[in-house]
Amino acid sequence: MADIGAHSGGGRVKNGHESLEASPGMTLAERLRQKLEGAIAAGHLEPGSRLDEQEIAQRFGVSRTPVREAFRLMAANNLVELRGRQGATVRSIKAQALIEMFQVMAELEGLCARLAARRVSLAWGAEIGKVHQQLVAAGETGDIDVFYDINQEFHEAIYEASRNTFLAEQTRKLRNQVAAYRRRVTRMPNRIADTVREHEAIMRAILAHDPERAHSAMRDHVNLLGDNLLDFLAAFE
Amino acid sequence: MADIGAHSGGGRVKNGHESLEASPGMTLAERLRQKLEGAIAAGHLEPGSRLDEQEIAQRFGVSRTPVREAFRLMAANNLVELRGRQGATVRSIKAQALIEMFQVMAELEGLCARLAARRVSLAWGAEIGKVHQQLVAAGETGDIDVFYDINQEFHEAIYEASRNTFLAEQTRKLRNQVAAYRRRVTRMPNRIADTVREHEAIMRAILAHDPERAHSAMRDHVNLLGDNLLDFLAAFE
DNA sequence: CGAAGCTATTTTGTATACATATATTGTTAT
DNA sequence: ATAACAATATATGTATACAAAATAGCTTCG
Known part of the structure; x- marks a missing residue:
């Protein structure tokens, strides 16, 4: 899978989790949204590729809850597609x-x-x-x-x-x-x-x-x- | 508070919960979204009014989780405003x-x-x-x-x-x-x-x-x- | 050999429990 | 009386546990 945020100077830290940049006052869901949207815009996440809740949660060291909420927020911007009970995918545009x-x-x-x-x-x-x-x-x-x-x-x-x-x-x-x-x-x-x-x-x-x-x-x-x-x-x- | 769905033929049922119309294959979050968006468009929910997670959850007899997800989905359509850690409000347009x-x-x-x-x-x-x-x-x-x-x-x-x-x-x-x-x-x-x-x-x-x-x-x-x-x-x- | 149907696994959806931030209330000091 | 501060209460955010659906894999039958 594409390495999310691979360009943003050393996103990975020693505990194996990708950092979400200390952003006080911001919820995890919001920070995840920013990270993921950046990765999509930069092309690090292939359009059409599936967004796995567990994988992303583990990658950033959080639970599935904020990940799911981030997906919903991104659906707002039409950057991901949510098919009921079939997961989220990076919106691919024909x-x-x-x-x-x-x-x-x-x-x-x-x-x-x-x-x-x-x-x-x-x-x-x-x-x-x-x-x-x-x-x-x-x-x-x-x-x-x-x-x-x-x-x-x-x-x-x-x-x-x-x-x-x-x-x-x-x-x-x-x-x-x-x-x-x-x-x-x-x-x-x-x-x-x-x-x-x-x-x-x-x-x-x-x-x-x-x-x-x-x-x-x-x-x-x-x-x-x-x-x-x-x-x-x-x-x- | 405004009675959500009061117009849609007998939304309330005997157990005190408002029904979400049996819609097989649809998630609760999605059904909630439809209900709430309808209520907003019809003017039953005053613009600017606060959307209380617990109240809505109780009203429809579900947990807070799908309610929260519905809020996120509605933010997509700019129908609700999400201010971090300060709840959701029906978007009021100046x-x-x-x-x-x-x-x-x-x-x-x-x-x-x-x-x-x-x-x-x-x-x-x-x-x-x-x-x-x-x-x-x-x-x-x-x-x-x-x-x-x-x-x-x-x-x-x-x-x-x-x-x-x-x-x-x-x-x-x-x-x-x-x-x-x-x-x-x-x-x-x-x-x-x-x-x-x-x-x-x-x-x-x-x-x-x-x-x-x-x-x-x-x-x-x-x-x-x-x-x-x-x-x-x-x-x- | 292929298709249909069943079982097992994985993944999504929902509920509940816990943590933390914000709002509220009451108190105290100026 | 007002303003600032502290303690409490409430609501949001997050984690975990459970339920249900979808997918995958296997078996069986045509």
Whole structure:
């Protein structure tokens, strides 16, 4: 089985249990959720793979109870599938579902961009500009993981700039759902250069307070990414 | 406290426990979820009210375990709020949040309508037309509860016609979240007549395969409802 | 040789018991 | 009288034990 949290600096401790990072005031179930969601988003847990209550409980040195509760919480975010009396599995998304999800995501991110263009303040404009500069720099060095993270920050900045916390949360969730698949596509040939160019168009529209252009630029950006992702998957399956 | 399921024909049985309807193959947690979500949507559980694990467990004659799991599952649909170690409450939506949610809902339902206009088949067109006829009839008799239900069916038909199951599910969930608030607004003065008129515009655009007109008609419809709802709330708070 | 049916094992679902954190109440001191 | 603190009570979180269902493996029959 995939080694959960293998990347997060020495998760395993001497007693054989993986640590849940001392997080006072947080329940075990919540800490487990964070750990497991991270592992899913990072791709350490294969989509479709079964989540064994006992195994996970033993791995983290807790009882089944908080593990089960964590599963229920993750079902909230559509990251795991609960089939009654048949256990929990990491949600695996078929190509058809990905198409559908990107269609929705394009609309939601497009709305974020539209609202951001209408509402963005000078401070936020500067923030977005700064993140974009970092992205350009990361694109030049070619460090894909750094690029991926800053790309995320760019979108996050636009979510915030929309000043619609519900929309921001909804879009974030959707983004997390497809994260495991998205990450793979960053490595495609011209993806980095394209992304930088598309982001620039989005940013310019927002800073120019042009809602419709921001909307369509973001929509196109997300749709292009979706197309790339589907091409990528088609090549493997 | 509100009597959960008081409307669903004799929920209480002689042993003092409320029945969970024999649903073989379904877990208690799942049955509890359905019951409680129904009670929330119907407005029998006041938004903001605390959900007491013990009380609910006793009421249905089960242990706390499935009750807790049901709470976690409901958090998935944003119907309850879980504050760590401080219990679960029926999610109460502030006016500001309602504005934000309707903004998203208008976009999603608009997308449904747009896709429906592009993809609707003759059979589905007939179905939508039939539902609309029922709505007109219900509007004339003035039975508000029937009208509310058929209204729901009309929108549901459009979700299906979009042929995007993910979008349909997402929109449905959002609709459920605001259901407890929506229901109240149906009783406003001209709401029924307005709704019929707006639906007609939407339907015509869909049957004419005019995606943009369908989109904007639906968007306007949802936004008008949102405005009405906010007016209504403003009058009380 | 394959399929159907039964038994055994494993795993999920539920109940109960215990630990711990939060809320409440009452007391005391300023 | 009010504010701060301490003791109690209550509710949530977690662990363990038990029940029931699903899966796997085996036997038997066609």
